[in-house]
Amino acid sequence: MMALKSVFLSSLLPCAFALVRPNDVGRLPALGWNSWNAYHCDVSEDKILQAANFVVSLGLKDVGYEYINVDDCWSVKSGRNTTTQQIIPNATTFPDGISGTAEQVHALGLKIGIYSSAGTETCAGYPASIGYENVDAATFAAWGIDYLKYDNCNVPSNWTDTCVSCVSDYYTPALNQNGSCAGEPSLCPSGYNYSTSNTASRYRLMRDALLAQNRTILYSLCDWGQAYVESWGNATGNSWRMSDDISPPFERILAILNENSFQLNATDFWGHNDADMLEVGNGISAAQTRSHFALWAAMKSPLIIGTDLSGVSDADVAVLKNAYLLAFNQDAEVGAPATPYKWGVNPDYTFNASFPAEYWSGESSNGTLVLVGNWLNETMSKVANYSEIPGLQAGGAYQVVDVWAGSSLGCVQNGVQVNVEANDTAVYLIQEGCGSVIQKRRT
Numbered sequence: 253m254m255a256l257k258s259v260f261l262s263s264l265l266p267c268a269f270a271l272v273r274p275n276d277v278g279r280l281p282a283l284g285w286n287s288w289n290a291y292h293c294d295v296s297e298d299k300i301l302q303a304a305n306f307v308v309s310l311g312l313k314d315v316g317y318e319y320i321n322v323d324d325c326w327s328v329k330s331g332r333n334t335t336t337q338q339i340i341p342n343a344t345t346f347p348d349g350i351s352g353t354a355e356q357v358h359a360l361g362l363k364i365g366i367y368s369s370a371g372t373e374t375c376a377g378y379p380a381s382i383g384y385e386n387v388d389a390a391t392f393a394a395w396g397i398d399y400l401k402y403d404n405c406n407v408p409s410n411w412t413d414t415c416v417s418c419v420s421d422y423y424t425p426a427l428n429q430n431g432s433c434a435g436e437p438s439l440c441p442s443g444y445n446y447s448t449s450n451t452a453s454r455y456r457l458m459r460d461a462l463l464a465q466n467r468t469i470l471y472s473l474c475d476w477g478q479a480y481v482e483s484w485g486n487a488t489g490n491s492w493r494m495s496d497d498i499s500p501p502f503e504r505i506l507a508i509l510n511e512n513s514f515q516l517n518a519t520d521f522w523g524h525n526d527a528d529m530l531e532v533g534n535g536i537s538a539a540q541t542r543s544h545f546a547l548w549a550a551m552k553s554p555l556i557i558g559t560d561l562s563g564v565s566d567a568d569v570a571v572l573k574n575a576y577l578l579a580f581n582q583d584a585e586v587g588a589p590a591t592p593y594k595w596g597v598n599p600d601y602t603f604n605a606s607f608p609a610e611y612w613s614g615e616s617s618n619g620t621l622v623l624v625g626n627w628l629n630e631t632m633s634k635v636a637n638y639s640e641i642p643g644l645q646a647g648g649a650y651q652v653v654d655v656w657a658g659s660s661l662g663c664v665q666n667g668v669q670v671n672v673e674a675n676d677t678a679v680y681l682i683q684e685g686c687g688s689v690i691q692k693r694r695t
Contacts, residue, residue: 269487270522271459277468278490280582281524282399282554284319284365285312289529289558293325293376296345297353300364304357306561313362315573316582319399319470320357321365321556324376326350332379338391339368339379354396365399366392370454370475371406380406381458389461392469399470402458402489404451404478413450415440416478447487451479455488472526472554482515486523491554498528502540502675503606505531506627509547510608513592514601519552521587526554533559533568539676541571542656543625546677549577550590550614550623576621576655576681583616590614590621594640597627610634613641615693619683620644621655626672636680637667638688648688655679 271278285303287295304320307313328340341350348356350366357364368388369380381388381402392400446452455473462469473492475481485492494515495508512527519525527548532541548555557572580590595602596610612623620643626632639646649665656679661668663686670678684690 270520271471271487271490272522273470273490274468278470278523279521280584280587281552282319282470282472282491282556283317283578283582284321284363284399284555285317285557285561286321286323286365286401286529288323289531289534290560295322295325297348297356300353301356303561304360304362306564307362308360310561310564310569311573312557312569313360315575315578317555317557317572319363319365319556321367321399321401322350322353323367323401324374324403325378326367327378329378332384337384337387339384339388349395350397351395358396363398364396365401365470365472366395366397367401367403369403369405370458371404371411372408373406375403375405377406382408382411382454385457385461386464389458389465389469393462393465393467397467397469399472400458400462401472401474402455403474404476407454411450411454413479415444416449416451446480447484449479451475451481452484452488455485459488474526477511482518482525486518490522491524491526493528494525495528498531500531500534500536502536502544505536505540505544506608507605509551510603510605512551512553513609514603516551516589516591519587519589524552524554525589527551528553529556529558530572531558532572533557533561533564537675538567539673541568542679543675543677545571545574546577546623546655546679547612547625549574549581550612550621552581552587552589555581574655576653576658577679579618580614580616580621583618585617586615588614590623593642596625596634611636611640613643615643615690616681619651619653619681620690622668622680622682623677624668624670624672624679625677626674629674631671631673633669633671634678635667635669636678638682639667641682643691643693644682645688645691649686650688650690651683651685653681653683655681 354364371380374380471489473489476496477494481492495511590612592609594611597607610625614621622636624634638644649663652661652664
């Protein structure tokens with residue numbers, strides 16, 4: 253019953269109505285870096301340019317990371333310019349203005365992003381954009397901005413919704429005792445059209461303002477997965493946050509993975525479920541880092557680095573630069589993400605924040621990507637059986653590449669057996685070449 257419910261809801265998503273932008277902006281998931289996890293409100297031009305230079309010197313630019321995104325706290329807190337109504341950059345922390353910072357980022361061959369909120373103030377209490385969408389979009393374009401992260405804080409009462417969805421509305425009966433999601437208004441009635449919600453309207457106002465400019469700005473919705481955003485986000489922005497904020501504990505990473513596993517039919521070219529910034533380099537273990545990055549890449553989430561690059565380890569950089577996972581995330585021929593084909597610890601389609609799906613696969617232009625995770629606290633022996641993987645032949649033989657080792661295992665028949673460490677994920681690229689054919693699942 254749970255599986256049927258998930259398939260039915262996913263079939264309602266209007267994936268055909270995508271926000272198509274010039275020069276393929278937003279067609280593939282964005283790759284870049286964001287200031288928040290590294291610096292929070294202690295952000296400055298010097299730190300932004302330092303990060304940009306590290307993206308170049310560490311070779312991250314060479315593999316596709318291009319956006320250098322300034323998050324909250326870049327402006328003065330006292331208000332807008334009383335004449336132009338523009339947000340005023342903080343002259344102490346950004347002495348060249350945001351436009352000056354943008355010029356220097358562009359000189360490195362990179363792009364720059366800015367932050368605002370669809371409310372009266374940003375999450376840190378700085379001026380935000382509701383009621384000023386046209387002014388702010390024009391200002392951002394004039395400053396040379398390439399990317400807008402648009403948050404969901406401090407929404408005025410006349411713009412709030414009386415009912416808001418959460419993922420548990422659709423995929424599990426485990427709601428609060430009053431039948432609502434924690435911290436949210438009551439659930440919407442059956443058949444409610446979320447594209448008519450105040451939340452959707454707030455985000456469309458900024459979309460329209462951005463589209464009216466003579467500069468293409470990637471539009472990243474950060475509405476925390478509210479108002480069933482996966483049903484209207486594709487026509488509104490280039491990506492949309494599908495959950496509340498991420499944080500370094502691996503338990504939180506698994507919880508977001510669990511939520512997103514039920515929403516992935518919304519992801520394809522031009523529209524991407526954003527599972528939030530990467531926590532690579534922020535204190536999680538090597539095994540957890542591999543799992544986190546591999547599954548974010550496989551889900552075709554935007555890959556936005558969120559750490560101080562001045563202290564990042566060589567091992568973490570190697571994970572961020574993994575050629576096989578980046579190729580899957582940025583595949584120009586196949587836009588759909590990897591999805592679970594078996595849950596593992598739990599029965600299929602079980603909503604469990606601690607034990608999400610362990611077995612994933614996805615088609616690519618270079619073969620089938622297969623991921624096998626282990627969320628237990630001990631090493632487990634696992635098998636990726638071809639008979640269970642969509643598109644592969646039971647009993648077949650395929651060329652297998654170990655994605656982490658970057659080496660071929662040769663022709664492997666029936667499936668791949670592997671010991672997976674606690675919290676780690678084994679990743680393989682399954683290819684033809686041994687007589688067995690991979691059946692494509694989509695055109």
